[in-house]
Amino acid sequence: MAEPLTPVTLADVAQVAGVSKMTVSNVINNKPSMSNETRQRVQRALEATGYVVNPAARALAGRRSNLIGVLTPRVNWPFVTEVLHGASVAAEAAGLNLGIFTTANNPTLERERATLLRTLADGVLLVAPSADEEHIFGQAVPVVTLGAHGQRSIQVDNHTGAAIATRHLLGLGHRRIAHLRGKHSHILDAAQREAGFLATMQAAGQAVPPEYLQDGEFSEEGGERAARVLLTLPEPPTAIFAANDRSAIGALRAAHALGLRVPQDLSLVGFDDIHATSVTDPPLTTVRQPLEKMGETAARLLIDLIRGTEPAQSHVIFPATLVTRASTAPPRADRGSS
């Protein structure tokens, strides 16, 4: 089984086994109705020649490549890596390969990669898309979105998650609560979290001044910048609810830089429960999304679609839970009143 210079094709195997190409193909794909003897003969020939399929040919001829494509802006966002891990587990269990393609939020790249996946992949997982990119794929290939967009999507209950976080802060006695928004113009999840925050504040009879809504942009830098603005207001908030953990970590950094202690001078709640929140100083109270499980569910839903078994539900909403760590506490007496 030394490395053959010319790739081995079905025809080569067929010749060695003394059968037709089709028979070899049928053995490889576990088609029924063939004698055990033939099957074994072909198996031996496969091993003797060291045959490997050509996915391109298979995709062209049979419209299936055993490949799931993941389209995501970046791979180094903790959110994405945890989802990927879950998806990868599900794909492996189903015997499918998983290929990751990054768009860097660049529309040109997005189109290009999407074009590639349209014909190359059996299904596409859209992770944390910046908008509804699903339409690029049309009917060409099934798509499942991780986030609040899309025809078929897996998401967390953003509204309730935000409400839990807000109620937690209210319950500690905070009244001056600010929110670091995500990119709500593009990302539906961000809008849902903001809405959950505002609804809860309103239900509690708490007004939210407009300057208490700042754009944290879902990033560490954005969070730091926005938190600086909030904390240098004439009447700064005593608590901040950030739309994701990365912006919360930025806010934490801003607080430290301004000499504020967390949680004594400022309470802070994030969203996502990425790994880093457990190792910040202090560890961050946050709203947990079961990211790995969501990735796994998304992949399984996609696999169902690929296999043609119409799945029971096309939108799955996972519950959000509060993880209480050390970044939240009652407000100091001299700052707590509104």
Next chain:
Amino acid sequence: MAEPLTPVTLADVAQVAGVSKMTVSNVINNKPSMSNETRQRVQRALEATGYVVNPAARALAGRRSNLIGVLTPRVNWPFVTEVLHGASVAAEAAGLNLGIFTTANNPTLERERATLLRTLADGVLLVAPSADEEHIFGQAVPVVTLGAHGQRSIQVDNHTGAAIATRHLLGLGHRRIAHLRGKHSHILDAAQREAGFLATMQAAGQAVPPEYLQDGEFSEEGGERAARVLLTLPEPPTAIFAANDRSAIGALRAAHALGLRVPQDLSLVGFDDIHATSVTDPPLTTVRQPLEKMGETAARLLIDLIRGTEPAQSHVIFPATLVTRASTAPPRADRGSS
């Protein structure tokens, strides 16, 4: 140009433009020798039909898919993400797509993904392989390795980098210096770093007791475990040189847990200069690898190989530089002598 239900093929475009398939193909691929008028007519037909190429067909017929495959154990190691970013820039500049495939250090997955890439990709980038996986690809496809393995590789000067780190600690007055090793049995880079450390210590006339070499396993957990062993020795080291930043961060955690202050009670040097080292407490002194640039160089080398232009060199070794932050200081007077 609404979403066509049946994908548009070359033949469709050819019919609309009133030319042959080949002419359309030639226009798409910018072949010379065709009249401007025909070119424009085809262009119009392309736009009118909304044609997109079928990469699978192209790969099959033309034995080129415009895809670079990246094979890596995981995507959430900072080392990997930084390299990926560089590679992605180079690929984009060359008009190639980049697909990432993870192996999770699972030999079965490794083989499977490699098999896929053999025929799917025009070239493969092996990032941080756990061993010499290059042979899997044989002659089927050009391979460039990021690390000390392989026929064509991009790596940092591990030996000198380790020497610089060690000399830095020696220069501060440390004599009892320990090393957190990487998985030197599998990863050549780890072995080279260890050798650089030992050679420098020997050149300085400093003996390294065997218990001062502990396995940090390139991971945070491993680093923490190994550092605990070191720091609870009867004669603990006053400084630790870790084979990578992740194990250094683990050591930092162990030191904190044992009530040791860094750098007053323990000096710590890492390797890689990943982003996290600048935000730990204290920020970590480390040996910098220009990871992004290395990724870019690797991709460019691979692209040269794909294009058939035999590149000038098949091994590129980047210099390592010391980044001095706050985790190193002279040893305390009562602990510094050996």
Next chain:
DNA sequence: GTAAAGGTGTATACCGGTAAAGTAACAGGC
């Protein structure tokens, strides 16, 4: 004993592109 049914394997026609060879028309050299 013949027909229908079932199991097993083969022949053929594609999938949607590309490479390579072929053709037609025209220009220029001598």
Next chain:
DNA sequence: GCCTGTTACTTTACCGGTATACACCTTTAC
């Protein structure tokens, strides 16, 4: 006017698989 060269396309033959239809041999039904 003939040959050679060039330009601008077209024709043909694949790339390596899969779907479909069908051919062959037994077995079973009546």
